[in-house]
Amino acid sequence: MSWSKQDRKRRGYHHGNLREALVAAALDLIDAKGPAGFTFADAARAAGVSPAAPYRHFRDREALLADVARRGFEKFADQLDRAWNNGQPGPMQALENLGRAYLAFAENEPAYYAAMFEAQLPRDIDRELSEAGDRAFAVLRQAAEALCATLPKDRRPPTLMVSLHIWALSHGIASLFARGDAARRALPMAPQDLLEAGVLIYLDGLGLTGEHNR
Amino acid sequence: MSWSKQDRKRRGYHHGNLREALVAAALDLIDAKGPAGFTFADAARAAGVSPAAPYRHFRDREALLADVARRGFEKFADQLDRAWNNGQPGPMQALENLGRAYLAFAENEPAYYAAMFEAQLPRDIDRELSEAGDRAFAVLRQAAEALCATLPKDRRPPTLMVSLHIWALSHGIASLFARGDAARRALPMAPQDLLEAGVLIYLDGLGLTGEHNR
DNA sequence: TGTACATCAGTGAACGCGCGTTCACTGATGTAC
């Protein structure tokens, strides 16, 4: 928490970066108590500011949460995109990197992850929020496309379906076993290995064997 | 809500079934506002009882939530077990029924589902709760076992891994696309079909083709 | 079958507390000239 009361004198009357500080405080509080476990007043306190101050930046608590979720999806999309790396060095290897990035995000950013997927935000609360979510899914879709393209046309499955399968498997493993918070279930193996094995078996089932694509 | 204030006269001073009524009220409230969206006092009000009454039955709000989750897991395990039906008429068909039951539960019982998987209850809060969760997973494990047993020993994958893959895929699809609440995402196909296709491809990848097992 | 009594499962009033929100305000900052 870099915006403690001590800093206030240095900062003077104006905070300077309250919007960012409130988001950071929300993330800390979500980490500690879950997405439902903090209040607008909590966030203000953590940012070292009066309870009325947040209203200058967010309509209400839900708007703050939605902003956290939006930022989460943007970070998520970035990390997935970087991991996919335009399908380099090859679609299979790139897909493995993508899967690892999915799980790593759930593990390293449980607060974002919870805000994105479990804060029970109405789906249509914010256009920017749903667009950021779409951007993250688009990376998966792109990966499925590249993988399907390596199959001869007559044996090519629907790309959308493949991307949804990969998404669901990743999401299931992340939510059950890889998340970095209290809801994580124990597992006698690394979640990354579980996901990788599952994807390999699935791709085998599609007729995409490792030899052709590694 | 069958325990309204109107009924009180009929019931007299004692409620008669307050514990059950509180659980029912909690489910209604979770349906309406999510697992974080109700209070102990809300539940008492919905049950037509004074705010002090629930303390006769639950230590606090969290204990009530945990009881809801436990009941949910028990119901879930029952429904999965009935769908699996001891592997009848054949493992492939029975597995399909099992998958459908998983998604149907998420769709028809969103309140239970949310309490079970998204209420952020500490994993060790209640022994009965985690045992009920284990019972549900045991059904999936049993199914994986039966499926693996149809493969020759030298090509048999680890049963635990297979059961986790099926669990994760089902859970991912249920959480993202099949849940019966506001967090459900739109999908251009039936979630049941998406799951069935995914499982078939996966089993193909394991070397379990439909012809051998239907 | 009656009766006395223990126990159970509620009541309702009370409390302290923290939250969300509003309000008039004021210190700090930016800008036009």
Next chain:
DNA sequence: TGTACATCAGTGAACGCGCGTTCACTGATGTAC
């Protein structure tokens, strides 16, 4: 470079509200004899 002024981003006091929890209580129920 100074100055006047508009705007911005905070303060802090106040409010009504509902929650969690406790308490002494009491009506209803069950049971021993």
